[in-house]
Amino acid sequence: MTTLFTSYRLGGLALPNRVVMAPMTRVRAAAGGLATPSMAAYYAQRATAGLIVSEGVQPSAIGQSNPGTPGLHTDEQVAAWRPVTAAVHTNGGRIFAQLMHGGRVSHPDTIGVLPVGPSAIPAVGDVFTPTGPQAAPTPRALDTLEVPEHAQAYGRAARRAVEAGFDGVELHGANGYLISQFLSSNANRRTDRYGGPVAGRIRFAVEAAAATVEAVGGARTGIRLSPGGTFWGIKETDVLELYTALLTELARLQVAYVHLEATTDEETLLALRRAWPGTLIVNPVLPMGPKQTGRDDADHWLALGADLISFGRAFIANPDLVERLRGGLPIAPVDEATYYQGGDAGYLTYSAHQYGR
Ligand SMILES: Cc1cc2nc3c(=O)[nH]c(=O)nc-3n(C[C@H](O)[C@H](O)[C@H](O)COP(=O)(O)O)c2cc1C
Numbered sequence: 001m002t003t004l005f006t007s008y009r010l011g012g013l014a015l016p017n018r019v020v021m022a023p024m025t026r027v028r029a030a031a032g033g034l035a036t037p038s039m040a041a042y043y044a045q046r047a048t049a050g051l052i053v054s055e056g057v058q059p060s061a062i063g064q065s066n067p068g069t070p071g072l073h074t075d076e077q078v079a080a081w082r083p084v085t086a087a088v089h090t091n092g093g094r095i096f097a098q099l100m101h102g103g104r105v106s107h108p109d110t111i112g113v114l115p116v117g118p119s120a121i122p123a124v125g126d127v128f129t130p131t132g133p134q135a136a137p138t139p140r141a142l143d144t145l146e147v148p149e150h151a152q153a154y155g156r157a158a159r160r161a162v163e164a165g166f167d168g169v170e171l172h173g174a175n176g177y178l179i180s181q182f183l184s185s186n187a188n189r190r191t192d193r194y195g196g197p198v199a200g201r202i203r204f205a206v207e208a209a210a211a212t213v214e215a216v217g218g219a220r221t222g223i224r225l226s227p228g229g230t231f232w233g234i235k236e237t238d239v240l241e242l243y244t245a246l247l248t249e250l251a252r253l254q255v256a257y258v259h260l261e262a263t264t265d266e267e268t269l270l271a272l273r274r275a276w277p278g279t280l281i282v283n284p285v286l287p288m289g290p291k292q293t294g295r296d297d298a299d300h301w302l303a304l305g306a307d308l309i310s311f312g313r314a315f316i317a318n319p320d321l322v323e324r325l326r327g328g329l330p331i332a333p334v335d336e337a338t339y340y341q342g343g344d345a346g347y348l349t350y351s352a353h354q355y356g357r
Pocket residue numbers: 022023024025026055056098100172174175224261283285286287288291292293310311312313314339
């Protein structure tokens with residue numbers, strides 16, 4: 001019987017277990033989008049995960065969403081990531097970089113220019129800026145000829161990620177950021193080849209994945225998706241048709257995995273499982289929902305055909321999550337106040353389970 005602790009072969013990697021650390025933005029990078037020694041310690045503490053997916057990393061300067069996030073578009077950023085990936089590897093782990101282009105979910109005060117999007121339609125909600133939350137601005141709609149440049153940015157950043165020692169990259173195609181904006185039917189009102197029917201709305205995602213596969217190979221390329229998700233005011237019509245078409249193209253590109261969030265009903269997710277022949281990672285709860293992923297959710301989805309299960313919040317507060325799950329040990333609660341606070345408190349201060357107490 002497959003359990004969370006059964007090993008798994010992912011592309012060229014041998015994972016000792018099926019527990020994936022979900023990508024989580026922690027906004028603790030140094031100026032210039034540089035990774036820090038604290039980030040190396042944080043990821044190294046969690047290296048018993050079968051696979052770590054890093055926080056969202058901007059593939060280009062204009063793709064930055066939040067202040068304080070790291071990048072993979074300059075040589076200095078590559079150099080700053082090397083000690084992080086080395087620390088994970090030294091501790092026996094594996095790490096992919098999540099490439100996150102924020103698109104319209106950004107602000108001129110953060111990136112110095114107007115953010116871009118598929119259409120000149122603002123996200124719903126406040127975005128983080130260096131001076132605090134502000135209303136999401138109306139983005140500049142990309143010209144048809146500019147769109148491939150943004151797809152290519154994922155490929156370039158992927159190459160830099162591998163140079164920096166990452167084992168691969170995960171394209172952030174979920175949660176209302178740029179790829180998800182293109183997939184959407186209300187953020188994307190384009191009338192060119194990147195909008196309209198399903199074939200148009202998946203085109204940007206497919207071009208981004210193709211650029212990444214060309215840069216680093218399919219075995220090093222994953223993608224995260226949130227079918228039917230409503231983050232930042234996103235709406236999607238034809239969810240099953242849209243994602244089935246996208247998965248068909250991703251299968252053709254032979255990407256290493258698809259990472260699905262439970263943002264739609266189980267029936268639709270199971271249909272997507274059947275439509276995707278490759279490795280499936282499931283994040284079994286609603287992101288930012290009231291209940292964080294636990295052992296029961298993981299077992300439920302392994303039984304339904306997921307290959308790997310990602311845990312987010314539980315990994316923040318439990319650096320030794322794999323051992324706690326294996327031993328049925330208590331899962332420590334997470335302090336939400338320190339998610340994005342900066343500094344080492346709530347970042348490096350969670351300890352492994354103390355036996356005998
Ligand atoms: C502090 C925080 C930051 C997050 N940042 C990201 C991110 O950068 N990229 C992403 O795809 N998801 C992000 N998420 C969503 C998580 O990956 C995950 O889907 C969510 O927390 C639900 O899983 P859980 O119940 O196991 O925590 C974030 C979640 C949290 C709590």
